[in-house]
Amino acid sequence: MSVSSNPVRHGLRLGAKHLVYALVAFIFVLPLWWAVVSSLRPNAEVFADIFPFTAKALLPSPASLEAYAGIFERGFGMIIANTLIVALITMATGLVVNGAAGFAFAMFDFKGKKYILTAIIISFMLPFEAIALPLYTVTQQLGWLDNIAALIVPSVANGLAVFLFYQFFSQVPKDYAEAARLDGVSWINILLRIYVPLSMPTCISAALLLFIFQWEAFLWPLLAMPSQQFKVIQVGMATFQQQYQTIWNQLFAVAVITALIPIALLLPLQRYYVQGLAGAGIKG
């Protein structure tokens, strides 16, 4: 912004700017805010103050945690634990598996490397939904239906995560590795001692990616767990919606918890997440 000689005009411009930003932010925040407010109200009060609309609709006037107690009585704690298990195992194994592949692509030249990399990029361009139905048949053949392995194993190898690591490791000067090699350090140690510590931002970015992928998975767990003995959160929420159509405040409480956990992870780490993913679009 050029230095404005007129302080009044400068002030107006700043005000207009904040107005635009606040309006956009309001649209993003409103649904979640309303969900939080409604989850804190007694069920009969959820739709109060909307017709005619008053600002009170956006405040939890008689606030209580009764809805949250209600959903845990209905076994939602178990569902959250299930999802955390699936997401954390996927995240941990995914970091190792995809990081190793990214390292191999970045450090070594070998036949067919270009083709394999292209195939990997295509694999993450093709959303999971495209293969969910045929993957059901594969899972059936493996005998994994209704087994937690069906949720974890197919999601560990992730093309985008491989690509993120590949991209990061390619940027590290080769001198590091070569100097270490001359000193007789093994490749595994080079990876673990030099490259992994350098790649912490990429690790965070990939970890969030894998975690959020599992946390948000819906169609696949719906298909792979037909008996629904082991429920993950998105499916649990959808079933809750069908079963308890009109227990609005509890439905909102479920939605709030489902949203809050990834947001709580994302906000403190947003810098890494944004930087890590932002890089992928440039070369992709």
Next chain:
Amino acid sequence: MTNSRTPVLLIAALLAPALIGLVVFRLYPIALAAGDSFFNVFRGERVFVGLDNYVALLTDSIFWNSLRVTFWFNLLINPIQIALALGLALLYVQQFKGVTFYRILFLIPIGVSLPTAVIIWRIMLSQDGLVNGVLGIAGVPAQPWLTAESLALYSIIAIATWKGISYWMIFIIGGLQNISPEIYDAAKVDGVKPWQQLFYITIPLLRPTLLFVLVADVSINFLLFAPIFMLTQGGPADSTNVLMYEAYKSGFIFGDMGRAMAIIVVVVAILLVIVGLQFRLLSGKGAR
């Protein structure tokens, strides 16, 4: 790299888990879908039917309607999402006091999963929900956002857009940060207006990033499932019956896996053609 001592075993060990995973759980299913689409199940027995499942689709009015819905949906949602994501990214990269606060709020939808967003919006868009309440202040009568044939598809577009643009914004931010600030400084010296700067400098230089976002966004929207499953089940009157949902219905509600797989193969084939076209059109046009 010292070529004489390329550690083949090590490379294999590092690559194997990821590659096996991608082959077994990404490539093989696609091959399997193609294979299964040539079979039908009669009284529990798999029978080879050749191209019958595809031929049947040709005269299947439900399929054609579904195809039409899918195309119309994508023609609208993708340009809308990318334009808004670009606008949002331009807001995000500005530097001024207090911008960090807004930046965090812009990222909120990334943490809200699509099913969560759908549930919240479904209640917000209900007859006596918040949206109708707020519109009521302006005297607009309450609208049946999700149950009217003329509105349901557009409501789904709005929900998916609310959820999606923060994510696409991130990639565009990466592209914006890659543009050297000197170009803008030079433009400023030459007296270039802000909108000229956007259309003649920013967007052309962002082309690779926008291409990536476009391709990835189209792929996701072409296969969008959760909102339709949770909100409308393809209705009212099949107005939101996209191909993904039709395939799901065919396979898992009516038990016709052959037809479901044939639809999936058609969807993936169309998607690959669209992605290929986008690459040709956008990387060719005026780039060199």
